[in-house]
Amino acid sequence: MVACLIFILMAVQVYQIPVPLILSNLLNMLLGLGIIIGLSAALGRLLVYLRKRQ
Helix, strand or coil, X not given: CHHHHHHHHHHHXXXXXXXXXXXXXXXXXXXXHXXXXXXXXXXXXXXXXXXXXX
8 A cells, every 4th residue: 555655646746647637537446446346236136136036
């Protein structure tokens, strides 16, 4: 985690990437990850339901 923090600080300092851009990309990634996890959970529940039905 320390290495990630150092990398982010380096990106802000050296490459002059604005912090709001980094935060918006992080939030977009977390939203996408949440959607993927939600769909996986729904598919898992559907499979369990279908197996119990038979």
